[in-house]
Each structure stands twice: as structure tokens, then as C-alpha cells.
Amino acid sequence: MTVHTENTQQAVHATVAERAAPAVLALMFGAFLVFGTGFAHPQTIHNAAHDTRHAFSFPCH
Secondary structure, three states, X not given: OOOOOOOOOOOOOOOHHHHHHHHHHHHHHHHHXXXXXXXXXXXXXXXXXXXXXXXXXXXXX
């Protein structure tokens, strides 16, 4: 009895735009979180991230 196995490999080639899109979206979302909470008017939102912002040297006062 002969067992025949086939090893197939597929190369995935992504363009620069396809690779950069998730990184850009993550940076935009992160910046929104930092600056959105830093300049938020509701005191609850402001206080929720207060210590984290100061740990990253982000002025909020």
C-alpha cells in the first residue's frame, strides 16, 4: 500500500496599502482614545483615564 501525500504551500503577497491600512486604523483609534478622553467634557470620562494619561505624560489640566 502506497500513501501519496501532497505538500502545497501558498505564498500570500500583500501590497503595501493592504499591510498599512490596519496599522493606520489602529494609530487613528489609539489617538482618538488618548485625545478623546484627554479633552472630554464629562468628568466621568476624564477621570476614567486620568492616571493612564499622566503615566504617558499627557497633560490634561
